[in-house]
Amino acid sequence: MHTTLNLILQVAVIISVARLVGLVFRMFHQPQVIGEMAAGILLGPSFLGWLAPDWQAVLFPPDRLGYLHSLSQLGVLLFMFLVGLELEPKHLVGRGRTALVTSAASIVVPFVLGSLLALALFHSFAPAGARLLSFTLFMGAAMSVTAFPVLARILSERGLTRTKMGSLAIACAAVADVAAWCILAAVVTLARAEGDPSHFGAIVGGTAFYLVCMLTIVRRLARRIEVFYRNRGRVITQDLLAFVLLLFLTSAWITEWLGIHALFGAFLLGAVLPKDPGFVRALRDKLEDLTVVFLLPLFFADAGLRTHLGLLSGAGTWLAFALIMIVAVGGKLGGTALGARRMGLSWRESTAIGVLMNTRGLMELVILTIGLELGILSPALFAMMILMALTTTVMTTPVLERVYPAELIRREVVGGPEVDGYSILIPVSLPSAGPDLVHLAATLARGSSGGQIYALHLARASEQSFFDASVTPAGRASLAPLEPLLRAATNDAVEVQPLAFVSREPGADITAVAHAKGARLILMGWHKPVLSQSILGGTVNQVMREARCDVAVYVRRRFEPVRRVLVPYRGVHDRGALDLARRMAKGAAAPSAAGQQSFAWTSPHVTILHFVMPGDRPVRERERAGLRSAATAFESEGIELKVIETASPLDEAVAEARRGYDLVVVGVSEDWGLEPNLFSSRHERFAAECPASLLIVRRYERGEATTESIERSGTREVHERGSKVAPTRVA
Amino acid sequence: MDNTSDTAPGPARPHAMARTVLLYLGLVGIPALGVAAILRAGHSITPPISVGGRWAIETDAASAAAVPDLASAADGSAPTLVIVQSGVRLAMNLGESGLATSTARLDGNRLTAALAKGGTAQLALDGTVTKASGSPRLTGELRRLDCSSCPGVDFSAERVAGPHG
Structure with missing residues (x-):
């Protein structure tokens, strides 16, 4: 083979094997460079020369190694x-x-x-x-x-x-x-x-x-x-x-x-x-x-x-x-x-x-x-x-x-809970999603005192330069993706604490940071993934499964200010959605730190659409009695309660959502086809058909009776703190 | 106001400086003495002689007939013995014969080896390396291990290429 052809072939083979072995090593959480070093040995007499000496002799003839060297x-x-x-x-x-x-x-x-x-x-x-x-x-x-x-x-x-x-x-x-x-x-x-x-x-x-x-x-x-x-x-x-x-x-x-x-x-x-x-x-x-x-x-x-x-x-x-x-x-x-x-x-x-x-x-x-x-x-x-x-x-x-262990590192990097209140963690992967999320978080947090909003950016390990140790003070470079969010927060006089570090497992790190900071809600944005159509897949899915607090995923569809909010309510799985909607109504009514509300989430009108299955008369009668007292409680909060008797709540919810709502807050449940089941054909039907922006909520149960109904929920303060926690099965 | 903080000026500084200098001397000076002691202790240790490279074995018809592997290693010219040396450990290949090291050892200037093919030791080499003038020479005896009655054959080899080519 001609020397030049031989050299090109050598380089091509070396780079291919190096990338491949490097990738394998990365899968085992090893730096890519170690894989590339191992690839060098694999191409030498110790492996290729032993496995296929003729191939090695053709590819790396001893008299043609000068240029490579x-x-x-x-x-x-x-x-x-x-x-x-x-x-x-x-x-x-x-x-x-x-x-x-x-x-x-x-x-x-x-x-x-x-x-x-x-x-x-x-x-x-x-x-x-x-x-x-x-x-x-x-x-x-x-x-x-x-x-x-x-x-x-x-x-x-x-x-x-x-x-x-x-x-x-x-x-x-x-x-x-x-x-x-x-x-x-x-x-x-x-x-x-x-x-x-x-x-x-x-x-x-x-x-x-x-x-x-x-x-x-x-x-x-x-x-x-x-x-x-x-x-x-x-x-x-x-x-x-x-x-x-x-x-x-x-x-x-x-x-x-x-x-x-x-x-x-x-x-x-x-x-x-x-x-x-x-x-x-x-x-x-x-x-x-x-x-x-x-x-x-x-x-x-x-x-x-x-x-x-x-x-x-x-x-x-x-x-x-x-x-x-x-x-x-x-x-x-x-x-x-x-x-x-x-x-x-x-x-x-x-x-x-x-x-x-x-x-x-x-x-x-x-x-x-x-x-x-x-x-x-x-x-x-x-x-x-x-x-x-x-x-x-x-x-x-x-x-x-x-x-x-990683847990200790997180504890040292992130620190412990600094406040005792309704704290919200906003993981930001797409910088442009930051402002919307901080507006929403500010609305949700405003009704409570003592909470803190944390904005978190996790850079993937592979995004880092080979040499970059990010040893600059406080890792400033990695805060850049949070800048749109921080600007929006400054404009709205909302206090946000930024956090950023490199992560190999973003899902696990988000839940760990939320836990370390005592966050009551993880508020995530959503953007269309490259390979999947699923809203509740990947990192979102992992966070929903593992987080020991409520998780909400915001899917933005409309760019107008949010004035009308709909909460389809079918059962206990929607209680998280109901809680957030009530917070929204409460937060919108409260004044901001700057004394005025300068962002889009001014004073949304919240409507709860409560579905009752026809045919089950004793249950229905009991619910009706409770609903009357719940309606009174909601009314005092400025929330409208509509009760609909139907056998197909999903169709009714979609039809209602099309009547000019800006945001639909919905729980993760089978009723809405939103349970994150990878192989379900009904998967995410509500998300596909609903024209309004969506806030998909998974509530974390803190050891309470899961059969609690809207009637009780209407008169109960949300989120008791300090009780023993147990994860809720999402799918 | 109490002035005895870390930034206190005056006499504290020379002490800190002296401590750092002493610390540095301890950290660098003592190990340096240790290395010097190691070198002194090892001054009598000598590295092995160089036998790595390619050796051309000089044979005649009689020896080639007595050791068939030599003939097969020749491939039309003088059979060559390639030695890769790592200290006293050697890896050897005898020309085209397919014989490679089973065991090999360099002890002073004496080289002993068993060459095997397919896991079976077939040829024993026992030689001495000498260097008078010019290239080193390896002289000794080759003996078939698969034939106990066969006599050993004297051989002589000259190094035609060193370990780096």
């Missing part, structure tokens, strides 16, 4: 440049003695243990001709490294960036990374100098001169770049991008020429570039996708092609691997945890930081590849260390879940 090196250079670019100096300093001691322990303990391990492995596993000094320092550095980007990603995905533990882990990882790279630079220098003092001196001298230039001339140049960027309307033009890339290539070339690796030049240039958040984000946006999606999988494949897991045979080898794992986990996890504990953190927090710092991932792979290239690692040791890197990274999420 070059592309992969470019990818890892760009990656290191981005890592340097994301390095925040504020992460390295100013976090106090706790960060200093913890980060030092997270480097020193694994480094010393790694050096001891090197002593044990040197004779049996060091490559021929290796020098003990280089080997020892290299093993120490390899044990000390933390994958800053992967750690940032895990913190971000678990919503830990805003916790004390998360910010401490970020600080420690940043320090550990810089320290590990400094040690590695020394190791590379020693290895390349090959014991020649004059050569060593030349490398050290050249590197010192280069560092001085970077910290003076290039840093000044970087400030000019920042000024240029600001003057050009905060846009990175193609010329500016080309200039930055030229600087990047020059820096990488110089460090490679000096004898320390090209990666250091790439990393250092990224580190000295301006840290203006807009500049960093814009530059990252231009380079990240190409690097992460296209070039990094090539690096993983290149490393995988050099990983021979088949070399790991024999009891001695596996014993060595077990030793490596013990030192890696014990040194990094144990050292960090002890350091953090010494500084007064709880055992749980200390262990969690240790678990996080034990994430080695991609950075370890980069270091190991350098070790293999320099002849410091033998192929078997390289394979063992790769396995260790994968294992320590894969174990992070599940171990962290056990040590520091």
Whole structure:
């Protein structure tokens, strides 16, 4: 096959397998990058070469791997440049003695243990001709490294960036990374100098001169770049991008020429570039996708092609691997945890930081590849260390879940209930739905005192950038989707507390936040999903099933102000709808905080349509008697009660809704064809036929008798608080 | 007003600074001494000699007849032995014969190995690596394991390519 054709085929196969395996890993709550690393190994001699050696020989002939290797090196250079670019100096300093001691322990303990391990492995596993000094320092550095980007990603995905533990882990990882790279630079220098003092001196001298230039001339140049960027309307033009890339290539070339690796030049240039958040984000946006999606999988494949897991045979080898794992986990996890504990953190927090710092991932792979290239690692040791890197990274999420469960994180991020009253949680996924929801929530909450409205945006984990740790104060970037809602709330003088974090399971997180905040109602918007027609499917369905409070889903159909509200009432399932409608009427009558009602929900007229089945005379007579007293109670609240005797309440409700109602508040029940049953043919008929906007309500029963009727409901205050709760079956 | 807060100026600062410097020295200096001690303890440990790469086995008609696998490994030219070395652990392949390492070990400059095909050990190799001038040489004996009465055959091999190609 022609070289170009071969290269295109190689790249296509690598990217396909990387995405596929990455997807599988994501399904198991692992970062995509770990899947891509595993994909590299799958394409190498350890799996494809063993399963289909002929295919592997055609796809990756040894004499045609040069171009792939070059592309992969470019990818890892760009990656290191981005890592340097994301390095925040504020992460390295100013976090106090706790960060200093913890980060030092997270480097020193694994480094010393790694050096001891090197002593044990040197004779049996060091490559021929290796020098003990280089080997020892290299093993120490390899044990000390933390994958800053992967750690940032895990913190971000678990919503830990805003916790004390998360910010401490970020600080420690940043320090550990810089320290590990400094040690590695020394190791590379020693290895390349090959014991020649004059050569060593030349490398050290050249590197010192280069560092001085970077910290003076290039840093000044970087400030000019920042000024240029600001003057050009905060846009990175193609010329500016080309200039930055030229600087990047020059820096990488110089460090490679000096004898320390090209990666250091790439990393250092990224580190000295301006840290203006807009500049960093814009530059990252231009380079990240190409690097992460296209070039990094090539690096993983290149490393995988050099990983021979088949070399790991024999009891001695596996014993060595077990030793490596013990030192890696014990040194990094144990050292960090002890350091953090010494500084007064709880055992749980200390262990969690240790678990996080034990994430080695991609950075370890980069270091190991350098070790293999320099002849410091033998192929078997390289394979063992790769396995260790994968294992320590894969174990992070599940171990962290056990040590520091999501419930604790939520409690720390979200906090506990702050008010005792009718609180409403508004999860917002579509920013444009926010204003309507806050208007409705304000109307519902107005009649009660002491409540709080919470607006929650949960960013999906996959929306996050590879490097984005969202460590900006209070995660401001993630509050952006709430801005329309917050603007509307400000205009209407409604107090709203915004909450935002990254979520892997939005449904579970919404219910957990509602519980943590003591919300009595979750008010959700609805927008047409891409793949499903169902209103009560997906996240809405999960929230309805699991929430330990009332849930209302607002389906907007009409854009006029809401003046007429209809509540079709058939039975106990509609009591939630009835309660909300009464709140609406009550809230509309009450004055707003600003002294006037400035939004659409001014003074809706509420009509309750109570259906009575014909034929069941004794029941009907009993209901009629009760209804008379209920009607009086409703009348005093300005609510109209209509009683209709019919065998087909759904048709009657639809017919009534067509008579000029703006909003229909309806319970989740079989009577309205709204029970969220995935395979029901009658599913959501009311929603399909009703022309008005809908508020679909699922009431959460708090251990009350579910047979309570409208007659009693009419004279009872809604939502007794504090009684024992039990979930209601929705479907 | 009480002035003994965290931000208190004056004499508290030098103490804090000194504590931090001591802490830093403890955290960096002691481990550095530890690493130095480790290096001193291991100064007599030597890495294994290099045997990785491709070795061309020099055979004659008699030895090829005595060890059929050598003939099948030759493929028209000198049979080659490919060794992937990881410290003292070796993975070996004998040319086109399909024979691969069953067990192999490097002890000093002595190399011992059993080569197997389909899970059955067929050939034993016992050799010594020497390096006088130029390329290293491996000399020793090859012996069939599936034929106890067959005599061993002396061989000599020269490394034609190192571990990196």
